[in-house]
Amino acid sequence: MAAASTTNVPAQRSWYKRNEIAITPWLFLLPAMLFFAVYVIIPIGQSFWISFHEWDGLGEKTYIGAANYERLLGIGDQNMDRKFQTSFWNNLRWLVLYLLAIPLGLFIALFLNQNVTGIRLYKSLFFFPFVISQVVVGLVFSWFYLPREGLLNAILMGIGLEPVNILGDPDTATYGIIAAGLWPQTAYCMILYLTGLNAVDPEQVEAARLDGAKGPRMLWYVILPQLKPATFIAFVVTIIGALRSFDLISVMTNGGPFGSTRVLSFYMFEESLSEFGFRMGFGAAIAVVLFFIMLFFIVYFLYSMWRDEQGAH
C-alpha cells in the first residue's frame, strides 16, 4: 500500500528530474559546444563570408562575389596566382617529406626500446627537440645553415666540398626548412612508438620467435600490426603538422628568398595580417582553400576511425 502511494508522487517531481537522463549529457556538452562554436565554427563561417569581399581590415567591406577565388585559382582570363602556385606546391612537398618523420621515429624508437643503464636519459635526450619551441628550432637551424659561419658549411669545407647557401637558394630553401621541421617531428613520432612498443604483447613475440621469425620479418608481421594505433596517430599529427607549418618558415626565411618558401598558411598571413597586408578578403580566400585541403584529410581520418570502431564491434 505504501508503494502505491509513492507511485503518485511523480507528479511532484521536478521537470529536470523527470528528464534527467536525456538532459544531463547535453548539459555536460554545453560548455564545450559553446566554446567550439564561438572559437571554431563561427570564425570558419566568418572567413567564408570575408572571402567574398574586398576589405582592408579597417574600413567598409565591399562585396565582390567570387573574384578573390577567381584571382587565386586563375578562373576566367587571368593566370593562376603565382604565389598561390608556389605555396601550394610547397605545401605538397611538406606533406610528402614530413611523413619521413614516421619511419625515422619508428627506427629510433626500436633502437631505444631496450634495457640498458641510463636509457631514460637517452630517451629524454632524443625527445628534447620536441620540447623546445619551433622558433628556437628554426633559429638553431638557420645558424647551422649560415652561408659562411654555419656549421654545415664548416663540415662541407672540412671534407673538401663547395660551401652551399641552403636557405638563400630558392631551389633548396624549402627542403632546408623541412629538414629542420623533421627534427622535432621525428622525436614526436618516436615517443608515440615508444609508448606503442610498451603495449606489444611479449607472448606473441615469444611465439613468433619459436616459429623462427626474426629481423625484418618479425618487425613487419608481428610488431608493426600491433603498432597500428601508434602509426595512425603519428600519421594524423604529422599531416596536420605539415599543413600548419608556419613558425619555421617565418623564422628561417620569412617566406624568402623572393617568396620561394611560402606555404598557404604563410601566404594567408602575409596577405592579410603582415606589415604590408591589407587584403583580408584575399587572405580569407586562401584560408578557405587551406581549410578544404585540411578537411579532406580530417574527413579521411574520421572515416577510418569510424570504420575501425565498426570493425571492433
Place this chain on the structure above:
Amino acid sequence: MHSILKTSLAALIAAGVATTASADGHGLSGELRIMSDMSNPAPRAVMEKMAADFDALHPNLSVDLTIVDREAWKTQIRNALGANPPDVVNWYAATRMLPYVEAGLFMDVSDLWNEPEMADLASTKGAMTLDGKQWGVPYTYYQWGVYYRKDIYEELGLSEPTTWEEEKANCQAILDSGRKCYTIGSKFLWTAGGWFDYINSRTNGYDFHIELATGQVPWTDDRVKATFANWRELIDMGAFIDDHQSYSWQEAMPFMIDGEAAAYLMGNFSVAAFRDGGLTDDQLDFYQFPAINPDVEPAEDAPTDTFHIASGAQNVDAAKAFLLYVTSPEVQTWINGGDALGQLPVNAKAEVSDDKFIQEGFNMLSNNAGGGIMQFFDRDFSAEMASVGMEGLQEFMVFPDNLDDILARLEETRQRIYN
C-alpha cells in the same frame, strides 16, 4: 653638469610651451593617452622624457604612455586604432598613412598646420599631405646615403665619387684589392628598396620616381629598364657581397666592420651600430649617392617619422597641444640631439646636432637635394606594390637574368592595384 644642462633645457622647453599653451587660451585637463613605437633604447628614453615633461607642464593633465615594440607596432596599429583608440600614435609619412586615412582612423589636423608656428615645418608638409589635408606632424627624419670605410679608400687612393663613372672605377679598384664594394642584407627586402630609390631617381629623376610609385607609369617602361640596366652594371661586376639574401641589415654590418666590404647604402640610424661595432669617425665617413644622369637634380631618401591623432581620440585638445609641443624648436633641438635620437629636427628653427654625420646629412638635404625628398620605397609605394616590388628587387639582385619576368609580374600587380 649633465643634469644642470638637462634642467635648463627643460626650463627652456617649459617656457616655450607655456607660451603656446597660453596662446591657446585654456588649460588642459583629463588624460592624454599616447601609444608609441619608439621602443629602441635611445628613442624610448626620449619618448618617456617627452611624456613626463608634457605631463609636468600641465598640472591638470595626466599623460599615459604605452610603448610598443617598433616592429610589432607595424601590424598592431590596426587593432590599436580600432576600438577605444589612444589619443596620439606614432606612424610614418607619405603613402604609408593612406590605409588609415582612407579608413578614417587618423584625424585631419589641417587646422593645426594653419597655426603660425607650423610655418617652420613647411619642408615636411608635403609628406604629411594626402587629399590636400594634413594627417599628422613629423618629429624626426634622417638622411640616407653611402657610409664607407675612409681608411680603405685612403689605402687604395680613392676619393668620394660624384659620378657613376667614378663610382664604378672606385668599385673596380676595391674589387681588385680583394674586397667587395658594398655590403647589403636583403633578407627582409627593404634594403634593396633603397638601392632602387637611388638608382631610379638618379637615372630618371624624382618626378618619374613618384609617378612610378603612384602607379602612373608601367613597370615595363623603358626608363625603368634603364634603371635596372645601371643597377646591373654593379651586380655584374660582383660589387655586392655574396649570399646577401640570407642576412638582415644588421647581419650585413660585420662585412664592413671587418673590412671585407668598403661601403653600405643605409640610413643614418646605422651610424650608432657602426660605432658600437668599433669603427671610429676616422674610419667611417659618408658621401651622397653619386649622380648617374647629369641632367636630373639629385633626390634623396629621408624617411620621416610622425605623430598622429586617432580620429576616436577622447582628449583632442591635449593631443593637439602635444603635437605642437613635439614640433616646437626647443623640443626638436633636444630630441634630435646627438645624445638622444641623433637625427635631423623637422623644425627649421631648431638646432642641428654637431655630430659629423648629422651635419653632413643636413647640408646634403638643405643644399644638394634639389630633386626632392623621397620617403623610401615602402612608404612611397602603396602597401601591396611595395611588398611585391621589394621581393622582385631582391630576386633581381640574385638572378638579374630574371628581370623581364620580374617586371611583368610587377606590372600585373600595378594594373590590379591602380585600375
